[in-house]
Amino acid sequence: MFGLGKKLFGAKRAVKKLENRDLMQAIVGGCLLVAASDGEISKNEAAQIDIQIRANKALEHFGSEITSTVNLFTEQLQAGFRLGRMNILREIRDIKNNPADAEEVFVNMLTVAEGDGNISPEELKVLAEIGNELGLRLKDFGIEA
Numbered sequence: 001m002f003g004l005g006k007k008l009f010g011a012k013r014a015v016k017k018l019e020n021r022d023l024m025q026a027i028v029g030g031c032l033l034v035a036a037s038d039g040e041i042s043k044n045e046a047a048q049i050d051i052q053i054r055a056n057k058a059l060e061h062f063g064s065e066i067t068s069t070v071n072l073f074t075e076q077l078q079a080g081f082r083l084g085r086m087n088i089l090r091e092i093r094d095i096k097n098n099p100a101d102a103e104e105v106f107v108n109m110l111t112v113a114e115g116d117g118n119i120s121p122e123e124l125k126v127l128a129e130i131g132n133e134l135g136l137r138l139k140d141f142g143i144e145a
Contacts, residue, residue: 024065025094027052030092030105039122052112053070054066089133107141109126
């Protein structure tokens with residue numbers, strides 16, 4: 001009986017990880033997209049993203065997969081902003097129909113944008129695009145675009 005319980009626990013954990021993978025990819029990608037909007041991801045922005053993601057309880061079980069996802073999206077954005085943006089938008093669209101996930105992705109992006117004290121025009125453009133893609137009203141987040 002103990003073996004069956006352990007297998008069930010493992011199966012539940014695997015399902016939870018699958019459910020949250022889209023959220024993890026959308027948060028990581030969205031945050032990096034905002035950070036890269038001005039042409040580079042600063043050390044402060046990278047540190048802010050790392051802190052946010054590691055503090056997110058829904059993502060804690062991904063461990064090194066988070067680092068791999070950060071590296072992949074960073075490489076894609078460095079190869080070409082449009083290329084990285086396209087791949088990240090695909091991940092963000094995966095969570096579009098879940099209002100709680102959409103809001104969580106957007107608030108994480110907004111936190112990165114506000115990290116240096118103000119939202120740049122480039123960051124605002126990305127936030128407006130993603131907010132609209134997710135069906136969110138920017139005014140609800142104190143943003144005028």
